[in-house]
Amino acid sequence: MNCARQLIQLLEAYGVDTALGIPGVHTIELYRALDQSHLTHVTPRHEQGAGFMADGYARASGKPAACFIVTGPGMTNIATAMGQALADSVPMLVISSVNPRHTLGRGQGRLHEMPHQSETLAGVSLFSHSLHDPAALPEVLARAFAVFASARPGPVHIEIPLDIMVAPAPEGQAAPARVFPPAPTPEALALAGDWLSGAERPLVLLGGGTADAPEAARALVERLDAPAFTTINAKGVLGQDYPLDLGATMSLPAARRLAVEADVVLAVGTEIGETDYDLDADDGFRLDGKLIRIDIDPEQLGRNQEADLAILAEAGQAMRGLTERLPKAAARDGAERATTVRRALALAEDPELAPYVPLFDTLRNALPEAIVVGDSTGPVYAGNFLASMPAPRRWFNAATGFGTLGYGLPAALGAALARPELPVIALVGDGGLQFVLGELGTARDLGRPVAVVIWNNDGYDEIRRYMSLSAVPHLGVDLTAPDFPALASAYACRHISVTEPASLTDALGQLDEANSPLIIEIDAAAWSTSL
Template sequence: MRPFGAYVVECLAANGVDHVFGIPGVHTVELYRALPGSPIRHITPRHEQGAGFMAEGYARVTGKPGVCFVITGPGLTNIATAMAQAYGESLPMLVISTVNPVGAMGSGAGHLHELPDQRQLMRQFTAFSHTILDIAEFDTVLARAFAVFSASRPRPVHIEIPVDLLVRDSSGLGAARAISPIAPPGPNAAAVSEAVEACARASRPLIVAGGGSKAAAGAIARLAGLLDAPVLMTTNGRGVLSDADPLAVPLNPGYDAAHRLLAHADLVIAVGTELGPTDFDDTLPAVKSMRPKVIRIDLDPEQICRGLPADIGIISDARLAVEALCDGARQREAGQGAERVRATLGDFETGLSARTRAGLHLLNTLRDTLPDVIIVGDSTQPVYSGCLGFAASTPSSFFCSATGYGTLGYALPAAIGAKLGNPSRPVVCITGDGGIQFTLAELGSAVEADARLIVILWNNQGYGEIKSYMQGRDIEPLGVDIFTPDFRKIAEAFGWRWDKAARPEVLRQCLSMACAHQGSTVLEIDEAAFLEAFPA
């Protein structure tokens, strides 16, 4: 006899899943029966929210779905925030949960972990949620999930399995099979032809690259060169052009300098971006009034209709569409594009606050000191600076939770997932003294998983950003000056090395020592002391 729970594990392994994040419970133990003999590595977080964030970090750097096993009821409610973050960031995540037995689910009788309707909760932040009522349908539902991940806008998928089905004999289902991959759609030839003509007529073209453009980085660099077009990268699009490219504009599109660049373009080619308010603030109406020609490339037809309306909409995989534009575009004479970039970046650097300059200095030092580093950020001061204007070297080498859903506690578990997904690269987590306390216990998970990290702990003794916001609105700060623990003792209790970068000039040395250490390091930075080197 082969229990259905074992068949689920075999199907995941057959389809390239190599990590599963989860905390075993009495409702999920049958999913664990076959894990020890499988090629799948199980990672145990200290909270299901951490499991979800780990899956996100893993998905960011690998492009593969992050997979989680969670129990009925509280397992799902605990991971819900991470799933909502993944939904907002368009990341592939597969959450397999249990549910009470057939005939008992939603009964209101008071069964362990009972919710009235788990799927109703999951529908808010998934591409779809499905309850397995017949073990023979699992293959089809899993294929649907992988189709979402590979051929449409990737978002979380939830599959729930009644606990009584996990012990059902699945021998009659045969061997687990690999799912035939479904290719994403390519561009419509007529739309591409129209877009090529628009490119030929434009004198001030601009490319806006979002998170959905990362796999098209090479094609975008080629198109930018052909059109002599600056590439304005949203936070999730950073690194699509490298920090050394003269056409790269790594700025928040809503910032004044970037907004002026956008508003004065006569052609905007938006690739894989929502053109949403977390990147553009309230600047899009002004751009719309300038009436540039707008080409939008996106997998999601509904998204093309939001934000800045498209004159030419191309529903397609970003790489395929941009390559098609490259094939039709004519080479322009270089010069104006790079000048527009230099003017924009010079404009940005004028009048930056001390805190923003300090944050950018920190991020630039990480990039320049640690080759091929992956920087994972929480919602904290240096990361906000990075969202404004940090130039990442490669796609997915700088990402954070400060856009979209905007949760706290993201960076540490997401950095663990990123390190597990790409163990050969250095991974740095940047978090605040407030944010890290959301998922502080995941320090233990990192040690257990041998995920060696550097955590930059930006300490301003509370929720500094919210405090400043309250003061700016003439609200007496309340609830933001929280107790600050001794992070050195906490780090050492979890088996981490602790160090302190008191001044910017010692940061490189501290990073070198952290890299030489065989384990993980918490590098604490006191904001007030660090900012002394950046006078207003």
Template sequence: MRAHPSPTVGEALVTMLEQAGVDTVFGIPGVHTIELYRGLAASSIRHITPRHEQGAGFMADGYARVSGRPGVCFVITGPGLTNTLTAMAQARADSIPMLVISGVNATATLGKGRGHLHELPDQAALARTVALWSHTLSDPAQLAATLARAFTVMTGGRPGPVHIEIPIDVMKLPAGAQSFKMPEPERPHPTAADLTSAIDLCAKAQNPVILIGGGAVGHRDRLRAFGQALDAPVVSTTNARGIMTGDELDVPASPSLFCVRELLLRSDLVLALGTELGPTDCDMYENGGFALPAPLIRVDIDADQLSRSASPSLAIRADLGAFIDDMLDRADAWRRLASNTGAKRAQAVRDLAKTEIGAKYRGYTELVAEIWQALPEATLVGDSTQLVYAGNMYIEAPRQTAWFNSATGFGTLGYAAPAVIGAALGHPGRPAVALLGDGGFQFTLAELGSARDCDADVAFLVWNNSGYHEIETSMTSADMTPIGVTPSAPDFSAVAAAYGLPSRRVTSRDALILALKDLPRPCLIEYLEPSA
């Protein structure tokens, strides 16, 4: 039996995570992390075991998006971390807070290259390529300070993944008497000069437009009040869908569409709030047609982001909520009482967008709407597949974070199957539906077993068009003979049955909706496209 005068580092870490409000950890135990699990087994924290560490990261991502709290992973040294890097990169691209805690080889062996189990030349440096911060905990007395800094970095500015590695010998050491306090990150307000300039530009504008990104999540009521005061249509990129739903100023359409670009170009002020203005949101078809007029106000928590993608007339580094609060406090100086054209302009673009996306995509978005009619509280988590591409162009999500996917930003295949489990666990009581392609689903097919293990309230909807249809189309359009785009698929129903999940194969949309209503979850539904 162990005999220490104080908890070990591994035990103290788990206690501190509890104090930080962590209720779920995703990971696969290994010989290099068992000392973390000593504390975890005795804690109130729920442990979810994926089938692959990449799945752990994607589960943490989905959990973080719907819960508003960082997702946490425990992974082993070497391959455990490298398997998680893809998920960390997706989280970095989409600004999702994720805490990855890994083992690393014993302190005396680091950097020696002697061939120890799971050894890497410099594991922390590898993590640093995608993490906002990566740190090796070598001194047990620094545990509380290290964890506090991790939460500060992860949530105090532009969110993203952070990494702490603990040598396997350090995990066992006494942590000593340490007091952990959850940090309260600064909420930076705009400077008085920036606020004065923003008020002046808003007061002069006759046709303003607001463009919001994922950084606007959590500011629903503020944004609605701000949009109404400014009488400005509010265009939502993919990760902001649902924030403005039901508001007459809502434009839930991609800036990649011509009609949205026209709205922006014909405005006399654009406020880009919490968006990186990235190509996968604003130039999905890569035709170079996205442009913003002057004047342009950009507001972002990340100072570096303000100088990327578009040069603003006014760049304001501030917490978005603080910026809007400060503007609303001074609304009498800029509120527009005349014209009231914002709702009409928004309605016109909504109508044009539905036409512009074409009959095929319009049909897909109507099916997505039927899914929400069948499961009104559902969170829809997408991979790269037809329903998702259509919805990213135009979708009226019922609320914020009810629609998210990996088809923008880093663009990972295999994301949705594990992320949907994290989403369901992050908001108990709300079902979650994964929108999957038959090709991409095979990246993480084994996570069906994880859903069964934790009895997740999820439905895996497999859109089977017999391969990588988008890539095949792109090859054909490039006057190439398609190759490598028709990987064989398993009998998905048989695989689901092997994991103990009910399933149904359908060939009509009515049957698909009926299956969503009828099947107990977790379940799998395979939809065979008529052309497949």
């Protein structure tokens, strides 16, 4: 029993079933142990792809995957994906090698040498630990999984020196402890219940922290008869077309007026951060009523909006406990208030959003149960306002938090690994997809019918628009896209060109006809002309 083998056994004990990585000479001992395990291993074409796949896996399933990454360049490659996961509170376990202990810090020019690797990765992780004793491995993993289960999640990095990886490890380790998240105190729930019971115009803000408690969220909102905003990462928590759900519209004027008018606001599992509440970066989202915040992260309780009552607790427990303390539903005209705002928003008539309405109508009608994973691209920005999902963990993208390009395709592959029973759509732009074209090979290796829907507008159109608004010349944003049909053929993927909604419906209908990726290329200019 060496350290590498014990690591694999511990991962299995914690319920990890998927490992992502590109084998290298510095991680070969992990693969010797992996061969004798029940973990499924997937090889992406780039370590950043491994990180994005782990991100998509966790968002779709709520469980972390493991990434096995080589020293040095492997870690700098995955750092961007770790930054995205940290920004959006996504659990991810990154296991890396590092050179033997006796060589560290000596600058001898050894293979993959990276000075202060652990410190470098600390900025994109909840913690980065360098293991110097094989006997400490169970303790370090226990710490990681305790964070995943009972605190605000994110990436954790553990580096193992090559000499430690092959060192003997103690056998017969104890089973992983059961870890429970913090629960709300009765006093806090009683006070919150009093404030909400006396509210005339309550408002609820639901963030990604509520994704695992949709029933509790609906019960609470119904008991309060209150309109609710659901952030991008909470989309689907209240179900599809829920009458009290105003979606992620908090940056828009009509939604902001509702927020100002609320006399008591309950915010659960949400940062109240810029990428959901302040897209214009004008600090215009304001709350004049009492603010009750519930969050699993004590530091988050004091950020962005000052709370009148801050409750440290896991969202589901807190919402269930709070609902029990509220009187039976009082008529507060919640649906009417929500309808008034919805009419004022008139999203489908907004000239910026209107071209995308048929797109999301088509996706919804053709694949109503699909997980839609987006990159930073025009349709995804629009979908953050327009899309309505039947359940949580069905809509996520890189337009929030870190805001990286190249996320959509590999994250969609991770979602397909996590939820093979559901169709998966990667909604990407031609510019962002070019960050990760190699992952089409990974998609083909997986043999899953993932739809890669490309919104082809010949470059970085969102940046072009910002340049036009700021009177900046269009430099660096007009790209030559690859020949996507030829590219699909090279990777043994299917390809269909689309110019209007009817042909998109026909294309999506072919998704399950073969166990291979289906690339659907939408000509953005022709699509807009057809409407």
